[in-house]
Amino acid sequence: MPLIDIITLVLVSCFSAAAVLGLCCWFGFGRKIEGAGDASDIKVLFEGDLATHASPAALVAFNSTLDDLTWDSAQAQLRYRFQNLPPDPAVLDDGVQHMQALMPGDGAVLTVEKRRDLIEMSLSGDRNESVGYHAQLKLLQAKIDTLERSSVSAPYPMWQKNQQGHITWKNAAYDELAQSVGQGDADIALFDDVLGSAATPIHRRAAITTHPDGKTRWFDASQQDVDGVIVAHAVNIDAVIDAEVAQRNFVQTLAKTFAQLSIGLAIFDRKGQLALFNPALVDLTRLPAEFLSTQPYLLSFFDHLRENRMMPEPKNYGSWRQDIAELIKAASDGRYLEIWTLESGQTYRVSGKPHPDRAVAFLIEDISAEIALTRNFRAELEMGQSMMDALSVGLAVFTPAGVLTLCNCVYSQMWGFDPDRSFADITINDSVQVWRAKCVPTTAWDEIRDFVKSTGPRTEWQVDLETTDSVDIQCTITPLTGGATMLKFRVLGDRMPNQPDHLTIAQTG
Numbered sequence: 001m002p003l004i005d006i007i008t009l010v011l012v013s014c015f016s017a018a019a020v021l022g023l024c025c026w027f028g029f030g031r032k033i034e035g036a037g038d039a040s041d042i043k044v045l046f047e048g049d050l051a052t053h054a055s056p057a058a059l060v061a062f063n064s065t066l067d068d069l070t071w072d073s074a075q076a077q078l079r080y081r082f083q084n085l086p087p088d089p090a091v092l093d094d095g096v097q098h099m100q101a102l103m104p105g106d107g108a109v110l111t112v113e114k115r116r117d118l119i120e121m122s123l124s125g126d127r128n129e130s131v132g133y134h135a136q137l138k139l140l141q142a143k144i145d146t147l148e149r150s151s152v153s154a155p156y157p158m159w160q161k162n163q164q165g166h167i168t169w170k171n172a173a174y175d176e177l178a179q180s181v182g183q184g185d186a187d188i189a190l191f192d193d194v195l196g197s198a199a200t201p202i203h204r205r206a207a208i209t210t211h212p213d214g215k216t217r218w219f220d221a222s223q224q225d226v227d228g229v230i231v232a233h234a235v236n237i238d239a240v241i242d243a244e245v246a247q248r249n250f251v252q253t254l255a256k257t258f259a260q261l262s263i264g265l266a267i268f269d270r271k272g273q274l275a276l277f278n279p280a281l282v283d284l285t286r287l288p289a290e291f292l293s294t295q296p297y298l299l300s301f302f303d304h305l306r307e308n309r310m311m312p313e314p315k316n317y318g319s320w321r322q323d324i325a326e327l328i329k330a331a332s333d334g335r336y337l338e339i340w341t342l343e344s345g346q347t348y349r350v351s352g353k354p355h356p357d358r359a360v361a362f363l364i365e366d367i368s369a370e371i372a373l374t375r376n377f378r379a380e381l382e383m384g385q386s387m388m389d390a391l392s393v394g395l396a397v398f399t400p401a402g403v404l405t406l407c408n409c410v411y412s413q414m415w416g417f418d419p420d421r422s423f424a425d426i427t428i429n430d431s432v433q434v435w436r437a438k439c440v441p442t443t444a445w446d447e448i449r450d451f452v453k454s455t456g457p458r459t460e461w462q463v464d465l466e467t468t469d470s471v472d473i474q475c476t477i478t479p480l481t482g483g484a485t486m487l488k489f490r491v492l493g494d495r496m497p498n499q500p501d502h503l504t505i506a507q508t509g
Contacts, residue, residue, distance in 0.1 A: 042123040042135050046071055061135040080142035082110045089119055103145055161189055161230040165197040180210040191221045264364035270357055272298045284364050285310050312340050331360050347371045393490045398452045400483030402428035428452045440466045452485045
């Protein structure tokens with residue numbers, strides 16, 4: 001080989017060795033430090049989020065290989081010990097930053113130096129520990145301390161037991177509760193009478209009476225086996241119990257109120273099942289209470305009503321189900337209101353109302369007496385009207401406000417108009433205008449109008465009138481009870497006003 005080639009090869013080898021040595025010295029690898037020490041130093045070089053170089057101690061501490069080591073995995077372990085280490089390396093400022101360990105007594109300092117995309121992280125280890133293990137123990141201790149702070153300061157009791165049921169750990173809330181029930185030094189855990197010592201997960205409610213106030217406190221207690229240790233929790237639910245008691249009392253109050261109602265009430269839940277009914281429903285529908293207690297569905301409920309003939313017979317049995325579906329839909333919208341006339345002669349008013357959470361309520365009211373009273377009243381009115389129409393004199397009754405409320409057919413024939421065909425109320429002023437137009441001028445009209453509207457003691461009086469076609473009429477003005485006034489028009493002849501001579505009326509003295 002030529003001499004020049006040998007010289008070139010030697011120079012290249014020297015420069016390569018120098019470069020490798022320089023990199024190791026810069027990064028801290030292979031530097032000879034007095035005492036043995038740098039073998040336990042944690043040093044990692046990140047390029048962005050990925051580790052490109054790491055010391056053996058770092059790989060041991062992070063329990064990772066160089067290919068798997070990232071900023072996220074390192075930060076996830078270091079954040080318990082160094083609170084200021086950010087989860088995103090991009091937020092770090094260029095330069096060197098020193099981060100002190102969080103826990104007292106831990107004098108470790110994490111040094112982070114950022115140079116553009118390169119970040120060097122270093123943490124000096126103890127000289128007397130094996131490579132990386134001391135740092136790993138520090139990380140684990142930091143995690144333990146964090147969990148300890150969280151569990152000890154929890155506002156509800158937490159404790160752990162071994163397989164024999166003996167307490168191995170408890171927090172401050174447990175001690176406080178145990179002291180309040182006089183079981184502070186007991187080896188047997190609270191709620192053992194409810195939870196037992198089984199390893200299977202258990203979740204139950206339990207009540208404890210505290211001393212000396214004698215107050216009962218409710219807890220939602222649970223326990224489960226975790227790696228051979230029974231872990232238990234108890235969360236106070238006094239507010240939940242109070243709310244449930246208040247709700248139960250409210251429901252009982254409503255139930256007592258519903259029980260006294262004469263209207264039948266049936267409430268169906270969102271599934272269409274009967275959720276609530278009152279005794280009046282049993283009486284009105286004649287459905288057995290045993291059947292209603294089984295929480296029948298809506299269709300079954302109406303089927304039994306039809307079978308008991310407690311609802312109108314359907315015109316078409318083929319469309320019965322469709323009719324009931326339309327009924328339920330109308331009730332859900334609050335549009336259902338019908339009058340049921342039964343074969344027994346009873347009359348029910350049935351209405352459907354929507355309730356929260358898609359529930360539906362049906363109200364059944366017996367209005368037979370009301371309907372009978374209305375019918376009797378209407379019959380009496382019709383009879384009275386017939387009696388008035390049979391009279392040969394014209395009658396008109398006005399209220400104290402001067403509104404025409406009643407007249408007979410002779411009155412309508414006499415003055416040529418029918419008040420029943422008018423959309424608006426006819427007043428005494430309207431009537432006086434009609435009378436005045438058909439009669440010879442007289443001052444009696446103003447007197448009649450004032451008399452109808454007057455109050456106080458009044459006496460009956462008469463006035464003679466003459467129509468424009470020479471028919472004499474005697475008008476009698478009579479005060480009635482409640483301030484009403486009756487006007488009686490009697491024709492003094494055999495011919496009605498404004499009628500041909502051959503039309504006559506019967507005279508009644």
